[in-house]
Amino acid sequence: xxxxxxxxxxxxxxxxxxxxxxxxxxxxxxxxxxxxxxxxxxxxxxxxxxxxxxxxxxxxxxxxxxxxxxxxxxxxxxxxxxxxxxxxxxxxxxxxxxxxxxxxxxxxxxxxxx
Amino acid sequence: xxxxxxxxxxxxxxxxxxxxxxxxxxxxxxxxxxxxxxxxxxxxxxxxxxxxxxxxxxxxxxxxxxxxxxxxxxxxxxxxxxxxxxxxxxxxxxxxxxxxxxxxxxxxxxxxxxxx
Numbered sequence: 001x002x003x004x005x006x007x008x009x010x011x012x013x014x015x016x017x018x019x020x021x022x023x024x025x026x027x028x029x030x031x032x033x034x035x036x037x038x039x040x041x042x043x044x045x046x047x048x049x050x051x052x053x054x055x056x057x058x059x060x061x062x063x064x065x066x067x068x069x070x071x072x073x074x075x076x077x078x079x080x081x082x083x084x085x086x087x088x089x090x091x092x093x094x095x096x097x098x099x100x101x102x103x104x105x106x107x108x109x110x111x112x113x114x
Numbered sequence: 115x116x117x118x119x120x121x122x123x124x125x126x127x128x129x130x131x132x133x134x135x136x137x138x139x140x141x142x143x144x145x146x147x148x149x150x151x152x153x154x155x156x157x158x159x160x161x162x163x164x165x166x167x168x169x170x171x172x173x174x175x176x177x178x179x180x181x182x183x184x185x186x187x188x189x190x191x192x193x194x195x196x197x198x199x200x201x202x203x204x205x206x207x208x209x210x211x212x213x214x215x216x217x218x219x220x221x222x223x224x225x226x227x228x229x230x
Binding site for chain 1: 145146148155157158165217218219220221223
């Protein structure tokens with residue numbers, strides 16, 4: 001069964017350092033999402049891509065976060081510089097297309113900023 | 115703003131019992147709802163979905179009920195097993211202004227514990 005892949009699974013970094021997460025969606029899925037999940041809460045959308053274009057980044061802290069999906073397949077989410085409050089689970093999801101369709105989630109990257 | 119919430123943060127049941135997890139949503143424009151299961155350290159796993167033109171949908175051991183009148187969603191799990199222990203999230207999908215995008219908004223989650 002096809003799955004969303006993410007790496008690394010765990011990342012520990014010091015504040016002010018740069019960190020990057022990678023996501024490979026299910027093959028053929030045009031829409032890719034990055035979510036942040038704080039322990040005990042539901043995931044919150046950071047950015048949504050349709051193919052290589054950003055369609056929603058309204059909740060992305062653009063002073064320190066950036067995301068790209070250059071070829072419309074895999075994607076990278078970067079934080080620079082990392083802050084203590086960025087400690088969270090970063091989840092990637094994909095769906096066949098944008099709209100009211102099932103989103104499939106990857107295993108996530110657990111980020112700890114010290 | 116609009117939000118999705120859960121009535122009960124924790125639910126403890128005996129193995130073999132039926133479980134009911136409830137969710138209230140406030141946005142009447144939401145037209146698609148999903149229940150996800152999340153085990154510790156893992157990403158959310160799709161359980162079942164329902165569109166707003168339906169009141170009930172059944173899967174394997176799970177049933178989702180949608181009451182649009184009171185904006186209420188529930189997940190029923192039959193014959194609950196220890197492997198069902200996890201956090202359950204409801205999520206609503208709403209078309210954003212202009213019809214250019216749909217956004218999935220998650221509630222806070224309910225922790226289900228199944229006692230053997």
